[in-house]
Every structure is written in structure tokens, then in C-alpha cells.
Amino acid sequence: MITDAHSAETSDQTDDAELIRRSWDDPALFAALFDRHAPHLHRYVTRRLGDALSDDIVADTFLAAFRRRKGYDVTRRDARPWLYGIAANLIGKHRRTEVRCYRALARVGVDAVAETYAERVEARVSAAAAHRALAGALAKLSTGDREVLLLIAWADLSYEEVADALGIAVGTVRSRLHRARKQTRTALGGVDPTAFKEELGRG
Amino acid sequence: MDDLTMLSEFRVEVPEPDAARLASTRARLVAGTGHAGHAGRTVGAGGRRKPFWNRPVLLAGAFGVVAALVLAFVRFGPTGDATRPPVAERYASTAVVLEQAALVAETRSTGSAPRPNQWQYSKVLDRQPNGDPGDRDHRESWIRYDGKQTAGYDEAGQVTVSDHPPDPGDDDLSPMRYAEKLRKLPTDPAKLLAHVRGDRHWVDYPVEEKSPKGEQVARAETPDERAFRVLSLYLQQQAVMPPKLEAAMYRALAQIPGVRVQLDVEDGAGRRGMGLFREYSDAMRTYFILDEKTYRYLGMRMVWFRDQYMGSELVTRAGSVWTVTQLASAIVDKPGQRP
Numbered sequence: 001m002i003t004d005a006h007s008a009e010t011s012d013q014t015d016d017a018e019l020i021r022r023s024w025d026d027p028a029l030f031a032a033l034f035d036r037h038a039p040h041l042h043r044y045v046t047r048r049l050g051d052a053l054s055d056d057i058v059a060d061t062f063l064a065a066f067r068r069r070k071g072y073d074v075t076r077r078d079a080r081p082w083l084y085g086i087a088a089n090l091i092g093k094h095r096r097t098e099v100r101c102y103r104a105l106a107r108v109g110v111d112a113v114a115e116t117y118a119e120r121v122e123a124r125v126s127a128a129a130a131h132r133a134l135a136g137a138l139a140k141l142s143t144g145d146r147e148v149l150l151l152i153a154w155a156d157l158s159y160e161e162v163a164d165a166l167g168i169a170v171g172t173v174r175s176r177l178h179r180a181r182k183q184t185r186t187a188l189g190g191v192d193p194t195a196f197k198e199e200l201g202r203g
Numbered sequence: 204m205d206d207l208t209m210l211s212e213f214r215v216e217v218p219e220p221d222a223a224r225l226a227s228t229r230a231r232l233v234a235g236t237g238h239a240g241h242a243g244r245t246v247g248a249g250g251r252r253k254p255f256w257n258r259p260v261l262l263a264g265a266f267g268v269v270a271a272l273v274l275a276f277v278r279f280g281p282t283g284d285a286t287r288p289p290v291a292e293r294y295a296s297t298a299v300v301l302e303q304a305a306l307v308a309e310t311r312s313t314g315s316a317p318r319p320n321q322w323q324y325s326k327v328l329d330r331q332p333n334g335d336p337g338d339r340d341h342r343e344s345w346i347r348y349d350g351k352q353t354a355g356y357d358e359a360g361q362v363t364v365s366d367h368p369p370d371p372g373d374d375d376l377s378p379m380r381y382a383e384k385l386r387k388l389p390t391d392p393a394k395l396l397a398h399v400r401g402d403r404h405w406v407d408y409p410v411e412e413k414s415p416k417g418e419q420v421a422r423a424e425t426p427d428e429r430a431f432r433v434l435s436l437y438l439q440q441q442a443v444m445p446p447k448l449e450a451a452m453y454r455a456l457a458q459i460p461g462v463r464v465q466l467d468v469e470d471g472a473g474r475r476g477m478g479l480f481r482e483y484s485d486a487m488r489t490y491f492i493l494d495e496k497t498y499r500y501l502g503m504r505m506v507w508f509r510d511q512y513m514g515s516e517l518v519t520r521a522g523s524v525w526t527v528t529q530l531a532s533a534i535v536d537k538p539g540q541r542p
Contacts (some may be wrong), residue, residue, distance in 0.1 A: 027236040028230070028233070028236060030236050031229065031232060031233055034225075034232050035222075035229075038220075038225050038228065038229070039219045039220055039221075039225065040219060042219070042220045042224075042225065042228075043217050043220070045217045045219070046217050047214045047217045055227070055228045057450060058225075059227050059228045059231040059232060062232045062235075063231070063232060063235045066235060066236055076325070108342075109355060112218075113213070113214065114214060128328055128357075128367030129364075129366070130209060131213055131364060132205075133366070134209060134210060134213055135213075139281070149210070150210075152207075153210040153211050153212075154211070181206055181207070184206045184210070185206045188206055188209065188463065189366060194398055
């Protein structure tokens with residue numbers, strides 16, 4: 001998706017740091033960073049908040065990143081932690097929406113977030129029991145613990161990258177993740193969740 | 204399967220957007236970086252699905268949830284009188300109806316308490332305000348009396364039992380816990396009213412929510428609003444309701460300012476009953492519908508008299524109706540069993 005004029009300069013070999021540095025003088029190059037990272041960032045945001053909010057959050061993330069590009073630490077070759085960190089703040093503004101959806105899923109088995117992206121959703125299908133339990137656990141995590149857990153599980157960031165993204169120590173990432181996983185496991189019953197299911201005939 | 208693996212499979216079907224989907228978002232960035240070949244903001248062009256909160260899957264037990272949605276984010280359009288019903292609304296004396304309800308409630312017999320491993324069955328008809336015309340959702344569910352398991356139909360039409368208990372932190376109680384909670388409430392109407400005016404049932408009610416900066420997001424619930432909302436929630440627990448307490452609830456409701464009774468209010472299944480409501484807004488009204496003879500709870504009906512906006516977006520049109528109707532509720536022995 002990058003324009004021909006810039007394709008040579010922004011080939012796969014150019015790392016993010018280099019791209020950002022060059023965008024100081026040539027702002028149009030910043031669009032190449034978008035092409036590289038917007039798809040997975042968009043998916044991550046959609047997974048947390050639903051399809052309706054993700055366009056705005058992704059746009060705002062990149063606009064904020066663009067404005068701050070001169071403060072970017074160019075020793076960090078991969079910009080993903082930086083971008084996810086900016087997005088985390090924007091996602092955080094919708095915390096109530098996010099938690100309300102997890103809670104609704106846990107209670108009644110309807111995933112309002114899934115409804116926003118599915119092509120044809122049988123709107124109120126009952127979700128898998130394990131996902132309901134999981135959603136219940138996610139609703140109860142503290143904001144910071146949930147952020148760490150989902151960056152690890154859904155954004156595929158390493159501990160160091162999560163620390164970088166959220167501006168916290170790696171030790172803090174570990175302890176938050178530990179706490180979050182402990183609570184999640186408890187909610188899942190500490191056993192194979194497929195064992196929760198028990199098929200019964202109608203009537 | 205460990206927890207992280209399971210988490211990685213949760214909502215895994217979310218697609219990664221293609222270039223076409225991202226085009227308008229990219230255009231915003233390009234415009235923002237000052238090197239536009241494209242003009243301005245083009246977000247929202249074509250094919251975007253309605254934000255999901257426009258079609259909130261409003262939950263049963265709705266008095267809390269909906270009021271929350273309503274109060275927290277929303278403003279209403281100018282008064283429009285076209286949407287008021289063409290037929291004159293008929294009202295009954297609040298004091299008379301509620302005293303009658305109390306007298307009938309007092310005569311109800313109390314069955315023996317269910318065993319912990321019995322199940323409470325309920326069948327609910329939910330017609331959403333923003334659903335397609337004719338769109339209706341029958342939902343059948345079972346919860347074990349002690350709350351240890353719940354059951355419902357899965358996609359394949361099979362009854363599936365899950366071990367996800369209700370969350371007491373959310374006051375989402377098992378029938379047994381509800382019974383315990385109700386047993387502790389005063390059966391003197393004045394004392395009961397004093398209690399429910401400060402009852403924090405459903406404390407996650409967003410009206411109480413504070414923004415990160417600490418300011419109140421919406422005005423706080425007044426004691427009268429709270430009393431009406433909490434009593435409405437409790438009265439839906441008919442399966443575990445002590446008769447004396449139910450009577451006290453009607454008498455307490457009669458003492459709350461603004462509570463009125465409208466006749467011939469229809470539930471989602473077309474049954475007419477007495478619609479108890481509290482006047483709190485000229486933009487909408489929420490009825491708690493009682494059967495005219497038995498005073499049993501039939502369901503709730505919410506009507507919008509004015510257009511409702513969220514930000515600049517019209518979310519619910521004047522004239523919209525949302526109903527949640529209790530079609531059946533009973534104690535059975537097994538999940539999947541109907542009374």
C-alpha cells in the first residue's frame with residue numbers, strides 16, 4: 001500500500017526506527033508505518049472493544065504517534081510496543097464498555113463485541129461455557145492486570161515489549177501477568193474446561 | 204488446555220482488516236500528516252456496522268441496566284408529541300391498586316423451599332427496541348437453586364450445562380442467595396422503604412461510576428429513584444418471594460413520590476396488565492407490568508417518547524418500545540426440564 005515513490009526507501013529491510021527517523025523530514029513516510037502495523041493493531045482493538053470503535057482508535061493512535069515521532073527512541077527497531085502503548089491509553093477510555101461486554105457475555109452468553117464484526121451472527125447464540133467463564137474473569141481483573149494479560153495473549157508482545165509499551169518494569173509485567181493468570185485459572189476451574197460441558201437432550 | 208491457550212482462542216475469529224477496510228482510516232492519517240492527496244475525514248463511509256451499543260442487548264433485570272445506559276451517556280431530542288399514544292392513557296389510583304396488590308400477595312401460599320440441586324427454569328421473551336420489526340428472542344434458561352450451575356441452549360439446540368456461577372459481587376445472585384437476602388429484609392413497609400432508599404443492590408450501576416479524574420459521570424441516583432429501582436428488581440424474584448415481604452413491597456412502593464399505575468399496558472406477549480411506573484422523565488417511561496387479578500409480574504415495557512441520542516448519533520427513535528416478558532418461571536428437577 002505504500003506509494004511507488006517511496007517504495008524503495010520503505011522496503012521490508014527498513015526497520016521501524018529508521019522509517020520514523022526519516023519521517024521527521026518526510027512526513028508522508030509515516031504512512032508506511034501505518035501499512036505495516038495498522039492491520040494487527042486494528043484486529044487487537046476490535047478484539048477488545050468491537051468493530052465500531054477500532055477505526056477511530058487506530059486513526060487516533062497513528063495521529064498521536066505521528067505527533068510524537070520526534071520523541072521516538074530510535075534504538076528500538078520495532079515500533080509495535082510504542083504503538084500498542086499509545087493504543088492502550090485510548091482503549092482505556094472505553095474501559096466501562098469493555099468490561100460491560102465481558103460481564104454480559106459471562107452472564108447471558110452474548111458477546112456484544114463479536115456481534116460487531118461477525119458477518120452473520122446469530123445474535124444471541126450461547127457462547128461456549130469456557131468463554132463465558134473467561135469473560136467473567138476478564139471483567140474482574142484490574143485494568144493494569146488485564147492490559148498486561150491481553151498484550152501478551154492477543155498482541156503477541158514479549159514481557160520486555162509489554163514493559164516498554166506500558167512504561168513499567170519487566171518485574172511488574174511478570175507480577176501482573178502472574179496475578180491475572182491465577183485469577184483466570186481459578187475462574188476456569190483449574191481443570192480442562194471442556195469437562196464443564198455436559199450434553200443433555202432436550203426436554 | 205491452559206488458560207493462555209484458551210485466551211488466545213477467545214474471539215480469535217476477529218478478522219485482520221484488509222486495505223480496503225483501512226482506507227478511510229489511512230486517509231485520516233495521511234490528511235493529518237499534511238501530505239494529503241485525499242481530503243479530510245472520510246471515516247464512516249460506507250458499510251460500517253452500527254456501533255454495538257446502538258443495539259444494546261439490554262439484559263433482563265433491565266431496570267438497572269437500561270436506566271444506566273440512559274442516564275450515563277444520553278441526551279434526548281426536543282419534545283415531540285406525535286409519538287404519544289393516540290388513545291388516552293387511563294390511570295388508576297396508585298394507593299388503591301398497590302393496597303389491593305398487597306392484600307392479594309399476603310394470601311399467597313409458600314411452598315416448601317426448593318432443594319439446592321433443583322433448578323429454577325425461566326422463559327423470557329425479549330423484543331429489543333432497535334431490532335428488526337418482528338424480531339423476537341425467546342430465551343429459556345435454568346439455574347441451579349444453589350447457583351452452582353446454569354444451563355441453556357447452545358447453537359446446536361442442545362441443553363448445555365455450565366459451571367459458571369452468578370457473580371455475587373455484581374449482586375447477580377443464585378435463587379438461594381436471593382431467598383436469603385429477601386428473608387433479611389424488613390416486612391414493615393416504612394422500614395423496608397427506608398432500607399431500599401439506601402440499598403446498594405446492583406452497585407455496578409454506572410450512575411455511580413466516577414471517571415478517572417474523579418468527577419461523577421452522571422448525576423447520582425436519588426433515594427426515591429433507588430428505592431423504586433431496587434424494589435422493581437426484587438419483585439422480579441417471584442419464585443423465592445416471601446408473601447409478607449411482597450405485600451410490604453407494594454405498600455412501600457405506594458409511598459414513593461411519583462409512582463403511578465397505568466391501566467391496559469401491554470407486555471411483549473400481548474397480555475394487558477397494570478403498568479406501574481415512576482415519573483422521572485418526559486422522554487421515556489418504564490413500566491413494571493402486573494397481572495390485573497393475580498398481581499403476578501408479567502414483564503417490563505419501556506417506551507421512548509423522544510428521540511434518544513448518544514453524542515450526535517440517534518440511537519433510539521421516539522416511539523420505540525422494548526419489552527422483556529416473563530413467560531414462565533418455575534422450579535424443576537433437572538436442567539432441560541420444563542414445568
